[in-house]
Amino acid sequence: MAALPHANGADSNYSNLEVVHSAPENRYEGGSLQVDHTSYPHGKFQPVPVTSYAGAEPKPWIEHDPNSPPTAREEGGYAPEAVPAYFRHPGAPELHDGPLPAPPPPTICGIRRKKFWIIAGVIGLLVVAAAVGGGVGGALSNRSSSGSAQQTESGANSGSNTGSGSASGTGTGSNTPSVAVQDLSIAAIGWESKTGVKQYRVYHQPASQSNLFESKWDSAEKSWQLSQITQSATEPVKKGSPLMAVVGYPHGNSTAFELSKTLYYQQPGGVLMERNSQDSLPAEWDQAGFSTRATASANSTIHSYLFTNLTDPNLILTVFYQESGAGSLTMSxxxxxKKGGITSNWAPTKQNIDIAAGSPIAAASVGRPQNIRMYVTKADGTLTHHPYDVERNILGEAVGELPPHPV
Known part of the structure; x- marks a missing residue:
């Protein structure tokens, strides 16, 4: 080691410097780079001269920058050596054998490309759907407004003898039924002809007048045809009269007679009327035998049931109505x-049962067509039904009850 000069500036001549070469204790030999790791674990790298190099001149110094990647030794048989961790820059990536890791997938606005396009497609569909829905809604709204205006005009001009006023109404556009619908009386029948044509008939009384009409539709024509049944001047009909219709062969004979339609209604004083018409003559309605034979109460309803036996031709036609108030039901x-002729020509039978005044009346066959169930409303509002034998004219006791519908 060289002796350092004294600080007092005593002898500034450096010719007497003595250099002593001493080999470091911990060095790597065999290459052109010698590193003393014990002396410089954390400081700047300092090259150490090679004092001897067997068989060759010393190589020039090779100084490694701590921030540069590792460099293999030029000779000496040593394997390439990675830069120790304390010589690497803190931001340098770790070095591993094998292929480099795959780069991160491409993104759009911080979202993976595939996911971005899926989201964009969904948003686009929602925008298109909203636009279409708005357009359709606007069109329907305009159409509804124009339709309401046309309907109001039609309702104001209705009232002709064709009965078109019943369909027009007031055109208010609300969900509440118009007065025309609330006061409408209606009945319907249907059958299939011998030629396989399905026939439908609807009977109604428009609220604007007291005449009765028949609307006809069949599967061959597939269009509605309207015809008038009564003339108010000579054939008065009670305003809001209950209607009931049946269809069958007169005298229970389908060979000798044409199919006949029968309609029941009330006159203004409550007198019950019956009209008949052959299917081939829809505009001709004759007054039948039951007409003027009975008078129903003011709020009575009407129901009829037709039983025919075409094998042994016979016919039983029953009309149900109320003559006077609660507790009274009459069956004519x-x-x-064919064997016994006419055994009952509208003979009435009064039944004393629990029935409300103005009770609705309905009947349907159960099993055999001559056995039916008759449905009525009791005085307390409970719906009940009675078994009825059409052939023997026997009405049984109530066999079932349903509680009144809550208000």
Missing amino acids: RYVES
Whole structure:
């Protein structure tokens, strides 16, 4: 080691410097780079001269920058050596054998490209759907407004003898039924002809007048045809009269007679009327035998049931109605057979049962067509039904009850 000069500036001549070469204790030999790791674990790298190099001149110094990647030794048989961790820059990536890791997937606005396009497609569909929905809604709204205006005009001009006023109404556009619908009386029948044509008939009384009309539709024509049944001047009909219709062969004979339609209604004083018409003559309605034979109460409804036996031709036609108030039900029957002739020509039978005044009346067959169930409303509002034998004219006791519908 060289002796350092004294600070007092005593001898500034450096010719007497003595250099002593001493080999470091911990060095790597065999290459052109010698590193003393014990002396410089954390400081700047300092090259150490090679004092001897067997068989060759010393190589020039090779100084490694701590921030540069590792460099293999030029000779000496040593494997390439990675830069120690304390010589690497803190931001340098770790070095590993094998292929480099795959680069991160491309993104759009911080979202992976595939996910971005999926989201964009969904948003686009929502925008298109909203636009279409708005357009359709606006068109329907305009159409509804124009339709309401046309309907109001039609309702104001209705009232002709064709009965078109019943369909027009007031055109208010609300969900509440118009007065025309609330006061409408209606009945319907249907059957299939011998030629396979399905026939439908609807009977109604428009609120604007007291005449009765028939609307006809069949599967061959597939269009509605309207015809008038009564003339108010000579054939008065009670305003809001209950209607009931049946269809069948007169005298229970389908060979000798044409199919006949029968309609029941009330006159203004409550007198019950019956009209008949052959299917081939829709505009001709004759007054039938039950007309003027009975008078129903002011709020009575009407129901009829037709039983025919075409094998042993016979016919039983029963009309149900109320003559006077609660607790009264009357059944008038017409009975005719091939063997016995007419055995009952609208003979009335009054039944004392629990029935409300103005109760609705309905009936349907159960099993055999001559056995039916008759449905009525009791005085307390409970719906009940009675078994009825059409052939023997026997009405049984109530066999079932349903509680009144809550208000």
